[in-house]
């Protein structure tokens with residue numbers, strides 16, 4: 001039962017991050033990330049998800065890299081890099097920064113989003129952390145609701161959505 005609960009939680013988290021990240025980003029004026037060069041040889045694969053019971057949050061960054069005593073999470077995306085990282089990718093990375101901080105006791109100063117052709121460093125600022133915590137709190141409120149309204153008007157987003165077949169609010 002707890003695994004089902006956890007899976008539902010993660011599903012809801014992914015959806016909410018996707019739907020709400022644009023709105024939060026606009027409200028907080030978060031940094032969009034800076035292009036960096038990274039040496040992938042130093043990246044260590046993460047075998048098990050990180051889990052923090054106090055936040056009821058779990059997630060598995062693709063890699064962790066140690067630099068100067070700091071632990072930096074890395075999220076790998078298979079597509080080509082946009083001009084700036086997508087908001088949903090920034091919040092996913094921020095949740096890994098939060099999990100690293102909670103489970104390892106070291107706050108990452110930034111995380112890395114690795115696209116096929118470019119890497120971005122995204123600073124894990126207090127503003128980003130607060131925005132993430134707001135989203136998580138909102139998500140918990142929505143956990144107790146029987147349905148959550150769709151917050152976009154993009155048919156193309158629905159066409160690419162994995163929940164299209166079971167979603168009664170799909171636009172396409």
Ligand code: SF4
Nearest residue numbers: 150158161164167170
């Ligand atoms: S099908 Fe569309 S409305 Fe439904 S969850 Fe997916 S993106 Fe949202």
